[in-house]
Amino acid sequence: MAAPKADHGMRVLIGSAYFESHRGGIEIVAGRLARELQRQGAEVTWFATGDTPPPDRSSGCGASLPISAWNMTERRFGVPLPLPGPAGVAAIWRAVRAADAVLLHDSLYPTNVVAMLAARWHRKPVVLAQHIAAIPYRNPVLRLIMSLANAVIARPMLASADQVVFISAAVAEHFSHVPFKSRPRLIFNGVDTDMFGLPPAGFDKGRARTSLGLPGDGPVVVFVGRFVEKKGLRLIERLARRRPDLTFALAGWGPIDPGRWQLTNVHVLSNLQGPSLAPLYQSSDVFILPSIGEGLPLVLQEALACGLPVICGRETAAADPDAGALIEGVEIEGADADAVAAALAARIDRILADEAKARDAARARHAYVLAHYSWAEAARAYLSIMTNLMGSTPISIRGKRL
Numbered sequence: 472m473a474a475p476k477a478d479h480g481m482r483v484l485i486g487s488a489y490f491e492s493h494r495g496g497i498e499i500v501a502g503r504l505a506r507e508l509q510r511q512g513a514e515v516t517w518f519a520t521g522d523t524p525p526p527d528r529s530s531g532c533g534a535s536l537p538i539s540a541w542n543m544t545e546r547r548f549g550v551p552l553p554l555p556g557p558a559g560v561a562a563i564w565r566a567v568r569a570a571d572a573v574l575l576h577d578s579l580y581p582t583n584v585v586a587m588l589a590a591r592w593h594r595k596p597v598v599l600a601q602h603i604a605a606i607p608y609r610n611p612v613l614r615l616i617m618s619l620a621n622a623v624i625a626r627p628m629l630a631s632a633d634q635v636v637f638i639s640a641a642v643a644e645h646f647s648h649v650p651f652k653s654r655p656r657l658i659f660n661g662v663d664t665d666m667f668g669l670p671p672a673g674f675d676k677g678r679a680r681t682s683l684g685l686p687g688d689g690p691v692v693v694f695v696g697r698f699v700e701k702k703g704l705r706l707i708e709r710l711a712r713r714r715p716d717l718t719f720a721l722a723g724w725g726p727i728d729p730g731r732w733q734l735t736n737v738h739v740l741s742n743l744q745g746p747s748l749a750p751l752y753q754s755s756d757v758f759i760l761p762s763i764g765e766g767l768p769l770v771l772q773e774a775l776a777c778g779l780p781v782i783c784g785r786e787t788a789a790a791d792p793d794a795g796a797l798i799e800g801v802e803i804e805g806a807d808a809d810a811v812a813a814a815l816a817a818r819i820d821r822i823l824a825d826e827a828k829a830r831d832a833a834r835a836r837h838a839y840v841l842a843h844y845s846w847a848e849a850a851r852a853y854l855s856i857m858t859n860l861m862g863s864t865p866i867s868i869r870g871k872r873l
Contacts, residue, residue, distance in 0.1 A: 487583075
């Protein structure tokens with residue numbers, strides 16, 4: 472059923488560090504929400520750094536505002552904190568002034584900090600969607616910087632927002648002591664179930680694998696995400712060395728190059744995104760995401776929609792408490808890497824051995840996604856929040872109270 476259009480033509484300014492062509496989870500979420508808000512009647516402008524191309528008008532995202540910024544921290548360390556220059560700051564300031572409401576995706580990005588300051592100056596309501604919590608980097612310098620950034624930037628940003636939205640219960644718990652202006656909301660991201668679903672009738676798993684450059688038979692473990700430390704790439708390397716009998720399909724890109732591992736059972740797929748990811752999920756046997764500091768990653772939701780068994784960190788598995796029975800959680804943070812690799816291997820073996828229940832379990836995962844993760848409902852919730860902040864007639868809302 473199509474969502475009704477909003478009749479107020481609210482001018483919504485969306486802010487994220489990058490555009491969706493950057494292929495990170497947060498910016499893909501920002502793009503999907505931009506499309507759905509635009510479809511429901513809002514006039515959307517999306518600002519982000521122009522490190523990768525912005526979407527054009529035909530994408531349905533509304534207007535795009537690329538911001539010039541210095542992006543060296545991501546290129547050198549895999550830490551996405553683009554710093555805008557004077558021209559970028561001025562452009563954000565003007566965009567906030569022209570908006571009715573501001574929707575920011577995550578608190579630590581310097582571009583979003585500028586937008587928050589501009590919104591306070593121009594007295595524009597701000598909704599801040601917080602996707603991630605603390606990231607316990609192995610590098611002690613990065614770990615200290617992250618801790619200081621959360622204390623000095625993230626918490627004040629969350630306290631300043633008119634409404635905070637968490638996309639995961641785990642992230643909400645991490646920031647539970649922030650003195651919020653209003654009670655935070657928990658609104659899960661949606662999933663495009665027209666794109667990501669159970670394998671269609673007549674689906675040939677072997678042929679799909681071959682088209683992706685993967686072996687036609689044998690178990691395939693799939694990872695989708697950026698190739699950075701927080702995603703658990705070092706754990707996947709240990710696991711792949713331990714289990715040469717498993718094929719590992721790694722879809723993504725980043726400063727870590729799995730090709731350097733020189734493992735014949737590891738296949739890197741760097742050009743898949745959107746629709747081209749669906750056959751990879753559907754032809755794989757297990758989805759693995761041994762990351763830390765996550766909320767509820769979109770790729771995990773997509774894997775569930777395709778019926779895949781999911782193994783992830785225990786904190787990530789708790790992101791949606793109602794989905795706990797569908798997700799295998801493993802203790803990752805602070806644990807010995809070899810012990811984690813052994814635990815991951817044991818979970819994979821248990822899943823692969825339970826073939827009798829595989830089909831029913833896949834249907835249950837897909838059904839859960841259909842019932843709980845909707846882009847249309849998420850957009851309606853955000854629109855309702857912004858409408859209420861502006862003092863207009865509220866729209867009915869489906870979001871959970873924390």
